[in-house]
Amino acid sequence: MEKVQQDCYNEWMSLQAKRMTELKQALSSGEKDDAELRKLIRTVVGEFKDYAAKRCKHSRRFSSNYFAPTWNTCLENALLWMGGCRPSSFIRLVYAMCGSQIELRLTNFLRNNNIDGLSMEDGETDGGGGGSIGGGEPMSDLTAEQLFKINELHIKTVEEENKLTKRSASLQEDTADMPIAVSAFYKEVIGEADVVVERALDKHEEDMAGLLAEADKLRLTTLTNILEILTPVQAADFLLAGKKRHLSMHEWGRSRERRRLEAY
């Protein structure tokens, strides 16, 4: 089973890398074509939906794999919430992009006007790379109305997240109850086969699969809601940031693991 699940993940990661390049190209062309960007955004959202549907299908009876996948680095697994990223972290990313682009714009303004005391070395606000992908700073142009809507969405998302967190806690605790924990207590031999326990564990994994599907749904809803609030250029910039963050964390996690292995 895990092989199928891992293939599905690998496919998803290559797709992300591909779309990342396309988003970057679409954003860096001098004349941005909103219709073209919208089409690309729809494709990306559709692929996320497909991926969630596949995970849902593969997890129906073997959901445990998804809550700490072996194909993730341990850095990523420590950041996992219900088998993926926290939906509220999408919103945090909007704020982070907006803030960093305002800073960058300010830095550029000060530099271009030769205002003393500020040079390239003083600030790491551009992350060392220098300049926004799109050549402009679309995320720093968020209007008050957009920020208000994003904030409203944030509150709603955290509420939904908390509900799912609570349900997961309750499912986890159930395993300390009848029949699992009690059967374990009365067994003479540790790990002895037990139909009642196996059935309860199957049920537990099915319930957790249900939770995973709902978490993926919340991730998707949050994503589409954000995209609706943003302009096409902002939306593409945001999706690009999300993909780069995911792909980068995976690579950074890998290189940290390699370094640790070498050190011991």
Place this chain on the structure above:
Amino acid sequence: MEKVQQDCYNEWMSLQAKRMTELKQALSSGEKDDAELRKLIRTVVGEFKDYAAKRCKHSRRFSSNYFAPTWNTCLENALLWMGGCRPSSFIRLVYAMCGSQIELRLTNFLRNNNIDGLSMEDGETDGGGGGSIGGGEPMSDLTAEQLFKINELHIKTVEEENKLTKRSASLQEDTADMPIAVSAFYKEVIGEADVVVERALDKHEEDMAGLLAEADKLRLTTLTNILEILTPVQAADFLLAGKKRHLSMHEWGRSRERRRLEAY
């Protein structure tokens, strides 16, 4: 590093198996020696404290491993809360043991008095094993005062758990902000080395290690508080149930993984 961490875990698991046998023996002797039981309980608690101290030492800069350990089965990892079990699941176990022993006592009473319509096949209340380890049903003898105290502890524990869950959410979300996510955005090459990011990830792992230590502290406090409420026989019974649950889940998780691997 992981090797040291895994050795520490293996040591802990063998110790648990050893203490399980000792608790079982102490409980099944005809005449229970409270002083002897108390000594054993103190040893078990002391060992938990030592284990937590070792985890704390080993996790200081490499904490990610603990949030989805490779030495756990995926079934166990899906049940993890802050690198271990939920403290509130200890309390759930007290209730489960109490309930199952009352049921068992009732079943035995009905059977011994030849009350019709109830035979071994009707109920799975004894978990298929038949009979409590201690020969008596100490957990079913919880007094109203004990139950009241356990309930109070439950409420307090859930509150503390929620606080830590919230802090973990906030730490997780920080990685979607400056500098990590923003640096990822401005990088030309995915996973490119970056001192600022590495420093931020080190800081992140250190913060997560702090959280792990606090979660272990809460687990320990909850455990000792429960033990203080229970009589020595009840406390030994409860510790035995906890150890059997942990060891059994590990074995059941392994056999489920083996079966799945064979099926594909």
